[in-house]
Amino acid sequence: MTDFAVAVEVLRWSIGPLLLCRFPRxxxxxxxxxxxxxxxxxxxxxxxxxxxxxxxxxSITMQRPHPxxxxxxxxxxxxxxxxxxxxxxxxxxDAGPVPDGWLGKPHAAATGVAASKAGTVVFLDADVRxxxxxxxxxxxxxxxxxxxxxxxxxxxxxxxxxxxxPYEALNAFFVLVSLMGTNAFTVLxxxxxxxxxxxxxxxxxxxxxxxVGGHAAPEVRGSIVDDVALAARYRADGRPxxxxxxxxxxxxxxxxxxxxxxxxxxxxxxxxxxxxTRPLVLLLVVAWLSGCITAAFGVIARPSLxxxxxxxxxxxxxxxxxxxxGRFPRLAAALYAIPLAVxxxxxxxAIALRALGRPVAWKARAVGGRAK
Numbered sequence: 001m002t003d004f005a006v007a008v009e010v011l012r013w014s015i016g017p018l019l020l021c022r023f024p025r026x027x028x029x030x031x032x033x034x035x036x037x038x039x040x041x042x043x044x045x046x047x048x049x050x051x052x053x054x055x056x057x058x059s060i061t062m063q064r065p066h067p068x069x070x071x072x073x074x075x076x077x078x079x080x081x082x083x084x085x086x087x088x089x090x091x092x093x094d095a096g097p098v099p100d101g102w103l104g105k106p107h108a109a110a111t112g113v114a115a116s117k118a119g120t121v122v123f124l125d126a127d128v129r130x131x132x133x134x135x136x137x138x139x140x141x142x143x144x145x146x147x148x149x150x151x152x153x154x155x156x157x158x159x160x161x162x163x164x165x166p167y168e169a170l171n172a173f174f175v176l177v178s179l180m181g182t183n184a185f186t187v188l189x190x191x192x193x194x195x196x197x198x199x200x201x202x203x204x205x206x207x208x209x210x211x212v213g214g215h216a217a218p219e220v221r222g223s224i225v226d227d228v229a230l231a232a233r234y235r236a237d238g239r240p241x242x243x244x245x246x247x248x249x250x251x252x253x254x255x256x257x258x259x260x261x262x263x264x265x266x267x268x269x270x271x272x273x274x275x276x277t278r279p280l281v282l283l284l285v286v287a288w289l290s291g292c293i294t295a296a297f298g299v300i301a302r303p304s305l306x307x308x309x310x311x312x313x314x315x316x317x318x319x320x321x322x323x324x325x326g327r328f329p330r331l332a333a334a335l336y337a338i339p340l341a342v343x344x345x346x347x348x349x350a351i352a353l354r355a356l357g358r359p360v361a362w363k364a365r366a367v368g369g370r371a372k
Contacts, residue, residue, distance in 0.1 A: 019186050045095075142155050204234075
């Protein structure tokens with residue numbers, strides 16, 4: 001390998017660590033002056049979350065100070081979601097039929113806001129767990145702290161990933177690529193413009209939410225990646241979008257229902273998310289992925305000391321990045337060629353279905369596809 005080739009490979013390798021080099025945590029409550037009597041509603045859109053909702057509500061009710069309202073919006077579930085949420089202390093609101101032009105989750109989120117009155121709104125997915133007792137307090141405090149003169153913005157937290165079953169480690173490259181695409185955790189820090197938001201955990205003021213149109217905005221209500229579309233509305237209105245990492249305080253499991261759920265979940269999200277990524281960031285992500293691919297291919301097809309060292313370098317980078325994102329097993333990095341292959345296959349599937357205009361089945365609904 002020539003010196004030039006080595007320099008190119010080092011540059012390509014460095015892209016991943018530079019795109020995911022800083023993961024700021026929510027500030028401690030005392031540093032932002034949280035008021036105990038702050039008015040907060042937690043809205044949890046839920047469809048067929050009977051296995052999740054009890055633990056989700058329990059992690060919210062343990063918050064101190066207690067949120068003013070906990071609203072679980074039952075999005076036409078056919079399981080015990082509503083009953084279990086109510087049994088654990090949440091107020092359950094029936095989302096009703098999904099109107100034309102809407103998708104289920106944006107409609108449920110908008111319904112929850114309309115059914116509540118608190119001045120600060122926190123959206124949580126049913127699979128999110130708040131493992132520290134002051135997360136809601138810190139979110140409520142940070143929302144008004146981020147005001148750039150144009151009005152209150154949107155605060156979002158990327159939960160830390162918990163891996164409970166071996167197949168869940170296959171989320172690895174989906175997670176890395178989606179986080180890189182947001183431009184939220186790069187070496188540029190706050191100077192980089194965050195693209196999108198993390199739907200599992202969002203916080204905003206009611207006034208700001210209404211000011212940008214909320215989930216009812218035309219470009220949000222029918223979007224598969226409604227979190228990305230909502231963040232775009234805030235930016236278009238001159239409002240900041242500020243991202244944090246969940247660390248040990250905000251966690252979740254992605255697609256605990258099995259491998260098919262993982263494949264379908266990422267299929268519905270990944271193609272739409274790619275189109276929302278800034279071209280330069282997308283180019284950088286592709287360049288880093290190409291390095292991962294060639295390193296894995298080289299060590300398999302043309303084994304040598306150089307190939308082994310190159311693969312080891314990429315595996316080490318993947319290990320560091322995954323450790324920043326959650327509790328991935330070490331083998332996920334050491335054998336990164338396996339989750340990388342799954343990522344590539346699902347990405348091709350997503351692009352093919354999108355090109356053919358075919359939907360993906362998700363929670364007993366057809367998502368995406370061309371309107372007929």
